[in-house]
Amino acid sequence: MKASHSKFRRAALCIALGACLSATTPAVLAQSATGAVTGRAEAGARVTITNPETGFTRGVTAGADGRYRLPLLPPGQYTLQAEGGQPVGVTVTLGNATTVNLAGDGTTELATVQVVGSRIVNAVDVTSTESATNITAQEIARMPVERNVSSVAVLAPGVAQGSAGFGGISFGGSSVAENAFYLNGLNVTDFYNRVGFSEAPFDFYNEFQVKTGGYSVEFGRTTGGVVNALAKSGSNEFHYGAKLVWGPSDWEASRRDSYLDGERYLTRSKDTTDATRLNAWASGPIIRDRLFFFAMYEGRKVEPESTNNVGTSFNRGESDDGFWGTTLDWQITENNLLNLMAFSNDNRTDTTTYAYDFDTDTVGDALSDRYSETGGTNWALTWSSYLTNSLSMKVMHGSMERNSITGSPNDADCNYVSAGSGVPDPGVPLGCTNNLSIYDRNDERKQTRADFEWSLGDHLLRFGYDREVNTSDLSQGYSGPGGVSYLVSTTTPGAQIPDAGTVPPGYTEYVRARRYEIFGEFESNNQALYIEDSWSITPNFLLNLGLRYEEFDNKDAEGNTYIEMDDMIAPRVGFSWDLRGDGTTKLFGNAGRYYLPVANVINIKQGGALLDERTFYGFDGWEISERDGVQYATPILGPQFGFSNDQGDGTVGDLRAEVDADMDPVYQDELILGFQQALNETWSWGARGIYRRLENAIDDINITATHCGRVGSSWVMANPGEELTIWGDTDCDGTADGYLTIDTSQAGYWTEADNYEFIDGEWTYVGSTPTGQRGWVKPKRDYKALELQLDRAWDGKWAFNASYTLSWSEGNAEGPVNTDTNFGDTGRTENFDDPFVNYRGDGPLANDHRHQIKLRGSYAFNDNWRAGATVDARSGGPITAMGVGNPYNWKSYHSYYICVENCTRDQAFPNPEEGDTWSTADRVFEHSPRGDAGRMPWIVDIGLSLAYERSFGAADFSAKLAVYNLLNNQKPVWVYQDLEPGVGDRDPYFGKERFLQGPRYGQLTLALEF
Structure with a gap:
């Protein structure tokens, strides 16, 4: 721990020296919950900005070159004035810099800005190298946007709703567990599983900024996207009101x-x-x-x-x-x-x-x-x-809390029972409870950050520090006597069940009895330093040079560090070229690296006293019982044929043998080149090319062999396809005595062809499998996209935005979760459990939507009536015909192979009198490529709204009727993708729909404001 802090202090010193050596600055992004105004005025002139609604006034003196900058401004409507000149209205938006050049006589050079009504807003923000979409509460009120933050984020190009059962949103081909969400600068992202976030009702928000790429080094801990939101605030005038939002079930x-x-x-x-x-x-x-x-x-x-x-x-x-x-x-x-x-x-x-x-x-x-x-x-x-006139500071401290508690009055008496498709129906409910777990978890983040901004001539220097302490306090166990849940599934005699064994002859269903318990307090600490220099090389060319240093420290149930990653350097470089010098046309680009922390769910399941016992039985039918006058069914257990507790035996254990001691972090590299142009005062268009590459993964892998031979089963958090350093038996005397290194791209998993030799003083793997593959493949995810966007700003009459995204998301790893198998336990996917799960598994990934079309707009018929519409259309994701097992391994995880011959003993010898010499080696498999089973259908969602507004003296009344999914499309967004749930078995539900679009529904909003 001391070494980690020493490294962090050295990094801080390096960045501080960098700050001293970079002594020169211009205009760029404002810090997360604020905006800025920048530009030129007469040299030495006093430039003052005032918010008439709050009385806030801030003044700066333009430099010798005429540059001025007003940072850290709360978003809102301002008046800007140079001494001796006329005031002009300016709109400050979240996370953006509005450029206003003031001429020598104090007037405004309107050629550089866009005027909507009497206010100046950005036509093209030539000071920004980010890819971001700003949307205010007023804009949303004009359109049929569902009242949640995710629906706002999906308005941005390249963002799609997650299609699996665990929800979430996907930015630029990334999984739904890679995003970050902020409110007033506070990180409200769920750190337990990273899929959700703490959310307020819609009317608490004032403005949103959706960052889809190229964001500043101020933001980190994400390889997806960022949603930056701002809450409403007060002014010098008293206002009050009420709003009713009614969505009756009859309108659904x-x-x-x-x-x-x-x-x-x-x-x-x-x-x-x-x-x-x-x-x-x-x-x-x-x-x-x-x-x-x-x-x-x-x-x-x-x-x-x-x-x-x-x-x-x-x-x-x-x-x-x-x-x-x-x-x-x-x-x-x-x-x-x-x-x-x-x-x-x-x-x-x-x-x-x-x-x-x-x-x-x-x-x-x-x-x-x-x-x-x-x-x-x-x-x-x-x-x-x-x-000072050129140096500003922002310090924030806050806390986020997320509780997750489930329980039932029946927890002490009733076990949870469930059954898969095809299992005989007992005709009565399964079990006497619908509650699987007695679950009590409190997640709390304590966050502190300090951000500084220093204008030094042609340079704008921004630097800061950010620290988070994320604590999960958990108590969990299954309900009912013994804390056991029962799952009944279909199978075939002789089928191989993962982590279990072979199904006994004559059984077409089996029961998994699972006992699962865990408790403890689990903490992770994340901290970062960043520095960024925005250098105006010329008045029209901005170069943005940023560097972010990060450390992640995950602790087990006893408070000891067990995953620690430091020295993470994330460089980011961007440029913005004002091609015409008038703020109407820019060419921009950026390249950067982004790191993703380890979710707290890993602390709990890898670093906790986890007990996970799975016992497997044949299914001998249903037992019908009665409780409180109500009948229910529980499974009758047949012969036991398997047991496994290799996922957790109830102890914390020696984590040195379960975690890579030299683990590399998950990171993604990104490259963007874009163009944006204002065609006139209201119309603008843009294009953007994006390339993203996921360079690493952290997942649980099953190490079954070292240089001492087969070691049974040991689940290790590691980097698949990279070197692994774990505590083990270095001298083959049967006792763990030191650290050993395994190149998981070459070895680590037992097969019959394993062979080690002692060469040049070290144990070397010299064998190979029949495939030539001797270890894990490296994770790959490539995202390539072209985005086109056309925008017409609201002018009091109408507004319109259209975007089209053509993209490819391909590789062998979606990210920390698996949409195609509907697995949302972040960082513990099946993708890399053994070297053969992902063998020949390259192809289109689950979030590969080749085409996305988004339209939104609003139109005012007169002073009282207006209409709004949205269209979100995207092509369907790929379908994979998944099997279990493969020609080279006895394990039965999901695979990209299908057994087509001699899959079970009964299939190989339907007539026993002919003999029975069958073994698993007789199975014949065929490759079933990722995404080779077609595509899900296009998803088209149309929204329509009609609103009425009227003032009655001091009161403003508004009514809005919105209809979502107007055409009532209920297309499948996810289908069953297990063609072969057991070796030789064919699932009749393969390719059939599971999750659908939500149905059409209506919503009425009535508001009265004073």
């Missing part, structure tokens, strides 16, 4: 059930949600021109209803917890501002499960109850200070 089209050969296998048609939300808010001055507040409370009543997949049970839930949120802005002096943002999104849902008859639509007796709790309290305190 019926969800479509799924059938196979006339038999229903997925029941959705009874799934509905009735939602009513009413918020009241107020804002204004506590002390005029000094202290302001915004406060909001939202009461919520959400009532979801659903059935299980086969339609034999009915779930009815209710959630009525409220939300509160507030911001306080204190303008202490002209040079010092303090902002507090806080909100609580605690929410509890209580659900009762009833017996149900789908055919008669009859809800019977209550079977069980369960509850879930989510959310927590989040806050950030930010101090912004203008230290």
